[in-house]
Structure formats: structure tokens, C-alpha cells
Amino acid sequence: MAVIEARGLGKSYGTRRAVDDLSFTVHPGSVTGFLGPNGSGKSTTMRLMLGLDRGEGRTTFDGRTFAELEQPMRHVGALLEAKPFHPTRQARHHLQMLAVANRIERRRVDEVLELVGLSAQAKGRPRKFSLGMGQRLGIAAALLGDPHTLILDEPSNGLDPQGITWLRQLLRHLAGEGRSVFVSSHLLQEMAQLADEVVVVGRGRLLTSGPVKDFVEHGGTAEVLLRTPDLGVLAPAIVAAGGTLTPDDDGLQRVTGLDAARVGDLAHQHGARVHELTVRRATLEEAFLNATGLDEEYRGAITADRPAGEAGGAR
Numbered sequence: 001m002a003v004i005e006a007r008g009l010g011k012s013y014g015t016r017r018a019v020d021d022l023s024f025t026v027h028p029g030s031v032t033g034f035l036g037p038n039g040s041g042k043s044t045t046m047r048l049m050l051g052l053d054r055g056e057g058r059t060t061f062d063g064r065t066f067a068e069l070e071q072p073m074r075h076v077g078a079l080l081e082a083k084p085f086h087p088t089r090q091a092r093h094h095l096q097m098l099a100v101a102n103r104i105e106r107r108r109v110d111e112v113l114e115l116v117g118l119s120a121q122a123k124g125r126p127r128k129f130s131l132g133m134g135q136r137l138g139i140a141a142a143l144l145g146d147p148h149t150l151i152l153d154e155p156s157n158g159l160d161p162q163g164i165t166w167l168r169q170l171l172r173h174l175a176g177e178g179r180s181v182f183v184s185s186h187l188l189q190e191m192a193q194l195a196d197e198v199v200v201v202g203r204g205r206l207l208t209s210g211p212v213k214d215f216v217e218h219g220g221t222a223e224v225l226l227r228t229p230d231l232g233v234l235a236p237a238i239v240a241a242g243g244t245l246t247p248d249d250d251g252l253q254r255v256t257g258l259d260a261a262r263v264g265d266l267a268h269q270h271g272a273r274v275h276e277l278t279v280r281r282a283t284l285e286e287a288f289l290n291a292t293g294l295d296e297e298y299r300g301a302i303t304a305d306r307p308a309g310e311a312g313g314a315r
């Protein structure tokens with residue numbers, strides 16, 4: 001099982017720096033989410049990793065670049081664009097051609113069709129496929145060589161909620177078998193459930209990388225929501241204990257700096273009545289927005305679990 005090591009990746013389009021000195025590591029046995037605003041260089045990075053774009057830097061899969069791999073489809077499976085297949089060639093034939101060209105047993109074609117839920121459409125022509133079905137065929141092609149490493153650019157594009165759940169289970173299963181899975185997605189809530197690690201980029205540069213849990217804890221703000229008719233008593237106690245209160249529109253106080261147990265204990269000590277005490281955990285979306293410094297306009301464009309295509313301005 002391969003460690004992916006990307007080192008010093010870089011690429012310019014004219015004067016525009018699409019990817020700039022980007023280095024990160026993807027570990028086997030984990031799903032690593034690749035996050036960044038639109039145009040931050042994710043697709044370019046993935047192409048650079050596979051040597052499909054000319055640029056700077058080097059990516060190795062257990063020490064070897066993609067070009068150095070013998071039978072690369074057996075090592076690295078990639079999904080880079082939505083419909084990279086002939087529109088009128090049957091889905092099964094498309095996979096069979098790939099299998100033959102890469103010396104992969106033909107029976108694997110039926111296995112991957114089954115795996116992605118396309119067995120019934122094996123004779124269908126991609127021209128008539130929905131975006132989601134096209135994505136499934138692309139994922140089948142990526143899995144054809146039973147590779148230990150997967151690089152998937154927006155694989156959930158076009159999938160319905162059921163499809164997204166299926167994909168999550170599939171990728172978790174593949175990572176559970178010890179494979180390295182590197183996947184970009186705009187669906188941040190989905191990514192929070194899927195990824196173990198994240199690599200976050202902005203304007204082509206690395207903003208952060210590491211366990212998703214750490215990223216959310218450090219990048220988001222956990223809050224305690226408090227409703228009390230005795231705020232006059234409790235608020236000074238909370239402030240004295242190091243907390244900060246911000247009133248919400250509907251009479252709630254948002255408390256930061258103290259956990260719910262501490263707020264509850266303070267209420268008890270000061271004889272204050274509490275009508276509501278709720279923990280609001282930090283979210284990946286919040287950490288992402290903070291890390292990337294996206295402005296309010298952008299906040300409207302990328303939201304949790306709304307396909308980018310619906311979000312306006314995305315692909």
C-alpha cells in the first residue's frame with residue numbers, strides 16, 4: 001500500500017499561478033479530503049500528480065512517479081473529469097478496452113460494474129447516461145486495476161443522496177483495506193463524514209494539512225448556547241470565569257471559551273435558572289471558511305452539502 005508524496009508542485013497559466021510550491025503526504029489506510037475554493041488549483045494539482053500537466057515538482061507513489069509505474073492502472077486509479085469516455089461505446093466495452101490495454105483480466109469488468117451499481121446498464125451508451133451514471137462509470141474505470149491508490153476529483157458530482165452515501169461507504173471500505181484515497185469535493189458535510197485527513201488549499205498554496213478532527217477543532221468555534229431568565233446573575237460569572245457572551249437574535253446567548261459543563265456548574269453555583277443549554281460543535285464548513293478566508297459573498301456560494309453546480313459560479 002502506497003504513501004503518496006507530493007513535493008513542490010507548481011504550475012502557471014500565463015502569469016497566473018494556479019499551483020504554488022504545494023507539498024503534502026497522503027497515508028495508506030485513510031481517506032484524505034482535498035479542499036479548496038473554486039479555482040484554488042485542486043484539479044490542476046491532481047493532473048500534476050499524475051504527470052498529465054507539465055509543471056514543477058514531483059509526486060511519488062511508494063517512491064515511484066506515475067510515469068515510472070509499470071501497469072499504472074494496477075497501482076493508481078484516477079477519476080479526473082466527469083465523462084472521459086466515448087459517448088456511443090457501450091459502458092462494458094469501454095471498460096473492456098481499458099482492461100485489455102492494461103493487461104487486466106476481463107472478468108474484473110463485470111466485478112467493477114457490479115461494484116458501482118451499473119451492471120444493469122452495462123450495455124448502455126454513456127451518451128445517454130446521467131451525470132451520476134457517468135461518474136459511476138468513471139469510478140468503475142478507476143477501480144478496474146484494483147489499485148492501492150485512488151485519486152478522485154469531485155467523484156460525488158451528479159450523484160443523488162443515495163449515491164453519495166454509497167460512494168462514502170465504498171471509499172471508507174477501500175481505505176479500510178489499507179488503500180490510499182485522495183478525493184476532492186465541495187460537499188463539506190459529506191467530507192466531514194468521509195475524510196480522516198484534509199489537505200486545504202487556497203490560491204494554489206497549501207493552507208493546512210492534517211487530521212480532519214484537528215482542523216475542525218482548531219479552525220472552527222465550538223459554542224454553548226444558553227437561555228436563562230437570570231442573565232444578570234449568570235453573565236458576570238461567565239465573564240469572570242473567562243467566557244464570552246454574544247446575544248443571539250432569539251434571546252439565546254452564545255457562550256465561547258467555556259464548555260457546557262462549566263456553564264451549567266456556574267449557573268448552579270449562582271442559583272441561576274437555565275432554560276436551555278446546548279453544545280454547538282465546530283463544523284468542517286466553518287473551519288474551511290475560516291482557513292480560506294472566504295468572504296460573505298463566497299459563503300453564499302459554497303455551502304454544506306449543496307452540489308457545486310447548484311451553488312452558482314461553480315462547475
Ligand SMILES: Nc1ncnc2c1ncn2[C@@H]1O[C@H](COP(=O)(O)OP(=O)(O)OP(=O)(O)O)[C@@H](O)[C@H]1O
Pocket residue numbers: 013016017018036037038039040041042043044045314315
Ligand atoms: N487550461 C487552463 N488554462 C488556463 N487557466 C487554467 C486552466 N486550467 C485551470 N486554469 C486556472 O488555474 C486555476 C486553478 O484551476 P483548477 O481547475 O485547478 O482549480 P480547482 O480548485 O480544481 O477549481 P474547481 O473547484 O472550480 O474545480 C484557476 O484560476 C483556473 O482558472
